[in-house]
Amino acid sequence: xxxxxxxxxxxxxxxxxxxxxxxxxxxxxxxxxxxxxxxxxxxxxxxxxxxxxxxxxxxxxxxxxxxxxxxxxxxxxxxxxxxxxxxxxxxxxxxxxxxxxxxxxxxxxxxxxxxxxxxxxxxxxxxxxxxxxxxxxxxxxxxxxxxxxxxxxxxxxxxxxxxxxxxxxxxxxxxxxxxxxxxxxxxxxxxxxxxxxxxxxxxxxxxxxxxxxxxxxxxxxxxxxxxxxxxxxxxxxxxxxxxxxxxxxxxxxxxxxxxxxxxxxxxxxxxxxxxxxxxxxxxxxxxxxxxxxxxxxxxxxx
Numbered sequence: 001x002x003x004x005x006x007x008x009x010x011x012x013x014x015x016x017x018x019x020x021x022x023x024x025x026x027x028x029x030x031x032x033x034x035x036x037x038x039x040x041x042x043x044x045x046x047x048x049x050x051x052x053x054x055x056x057x058x059x060x061x062x063x064x065x066x067x068x069x070x071x072x073x074x075x076x077x078x079x080x081x082x083x084x085x086x087x088x089x090x091x092x093x094x095x096x097x098x099x100x101x102x103x104x105x106x107x108x109x110x111x112x113x114x115x116x117x118x119x120x121x122x123x124x125x126x127x128x129x130x131x132x133x134x135x136x137x138x139x140x141x142x143x144x145x146x147x148x149x150x151x152x153x154x155x156x157x158x159x160x161x162x163x164x165x166x167x168x169x170x171x172x173x174x175x176x177x178x179x180x181x182x183x184x185x186x187x188x189x190x191x192x193x194x195x196x197x198x199x200x201x202x203x204x205x206x207x208x209x210x211x212x213x214x215x216x217x218x219x220x221x222x223x224x225x226x227x228x229x230x231x232x233x234x235x236x237x238x239x240x241x242x243x244x245x246x247x248x249x250x251x252x253x254x255x256x257x258x259x260x261x262x263x264x265x266x267x268x269x270x271x272x273x274x275x276x277x278x279x280x281x282x283x284x285x286x287x288x289x290x291x292x293x294x295x296x297x298x299x300x301x302x
Contacts, residue, residue, distance in 0.1 A: 004058070005084055006034035006100055006159065009077030011070050012091040013041040016050040018204070025094035027056055031101035034058060034087075037080055039073040042066055071171035071179045078162075078170045087159040092204050095156070099200040103159050106196055115164045115191020116184075121154040121201040131202065137195040143188040147232060147239055150181050152193075157201045164190050177221030185229065215292075219250035219259075237273045241266050249285050253292055 008026050012019045019038075026036050036056075040047050040063045051061045062076055070090075078086055085107065089095065103117050110117070118138065122131035138151040145151050152158065168186040171179050187193075226233065226243045233239045244266030251259035270278035 003082045003084070004033050004035040005104065006031075007077070007081035007083030007086045007162070008034055008036045008089060008100075009039065009074055009081070009086060010036065010089050010091055011039045011041055011073030011077065012043065012047060013067065013070075013073075014043040014045045014047065015091050016043070016045050016047045018092045019047060020050050020053075022089055022091050022094050023051075023054060023059075025096075026089065027054070027058075028097050029095065029100045030097050031104050034100060035060060035081075035083060037062060037077040039076045040064065041068055041070070041073040069173065071175070072173050075170040075173065078165050081162055081165075084162055085159045086162050086165055089156045090203075093154075093156040094202055096200045096202075098198075100159075102196045102198060102200060106194065110194055111192065113192045114194050115161045116152075116187050116193045117159050117195060118152055118154070118157040118193070119196045119198055119200040121157045121203060122199050123203045123205050125205045133199055135197075137197060138193040139195065141188065141192050143185060146181065146184050146188055147229065148242055150184065152180065152184050154201055154203060155180050156203065160187060161191065175221050175224055176217040178218070178225045179221070182225060182228065215250055215253050219247065219254060219256075222246045222250060237269065241270045241273050245270060245281060245285075249288060252285075252289060 010019070010022055010026070023036070023038070026034070035058050037060045038051055040051070040061065042064050048061075048063075051059070060080070062080065064073060064076065068076070074088065085103075087100065087103070099119065102119065106117055107114070116138075118136050120134060120136050122133050124131045134153050136151075136153050136157055138145070142151055164187055167190060168183075170183075172182050173179075175182055222243070226247060233243055244263045248260060248263035248267040251263060270281055274281070
């Protein structure tokens with residue numbers, strides 16, 4: 001059998017009601033030269049039955065016999081891939097029919113340095129009648145932009161060259177959050193980015209439960225990212241302000257006094273090194289605190 005051009009990887013865990021919609025959106029693609037690897041991350045619902053209801057020979061179903069998390073499941077898909085490019089789709093997102101076709105056409109005309117292609121995307125939130133459209137348009141060598149704050153907002157919009165994913169060994173599974181940003185940074189070391197300026201992905205964003213635990217993961221991930229790229233970040237005051245400010249915001253929300261006091265000077269430095277962007281940072285900080293302060297309890301650091 002000839003190798004497919006794309007390998008599509010869908011990680012899933014006990015969300016069979018959402019998974020079916022995602023799978024259908026892949027099988028309905030107008031570009032048909034792909035394989036679809038569904039990685040079941042130790043589900044406890046009827047995921048097996050849902051996948052078994054599809055008879056398409058392009059589908060491969062892999063079951064993790066212990067839970068590895070979303071990025072661990074994605075890595076299983078990456079290292080089982082046969083395609084030249086790997087496209088990711090979360091089980092609660094779906095693609096429009098021309099998503100792979102538009103990315104394939106761009107690959108044919110893109111420079112050989114290109115290693116990641118993304119598209120615009122839309123987000124549906126609970127109780128929201130209309131989605132919000134997000135332009136997702138990195139171009140060129142974007143490592144410094146990624147270090148500042150990231151320019152890829154939706155993993156399900158991306159496809160990445162398989163040889164690059166192999167070279168960087170996929171996702172870093174040690175990160176509790178910020179795994180996507182870490183992946184983009186490592187890809188950006190080896191390749192340039194480009195985009196399809198069309199909304200081809202729809203995301204569904206449900207209201208999160210266990211808010212404090214989610215913030216704790218974000219704080220831990222932000223600290224890990226700061227340490228991993230310290231050599232690059234410490235060379236630029238604006239970058240250091242940005243990363244320390246992210247840590248500061250999560251620490252404030254989690255009422256972690258020691259971390260707040262350590263990062264506060266760098267947060268305030270933004271008025272000098274990151275103006276006028278600092279005005280928006282202040283606004284977002286106070287909005288987050290206002291919305292979440294009453295819902296958060298101090299969480300013990302492991």
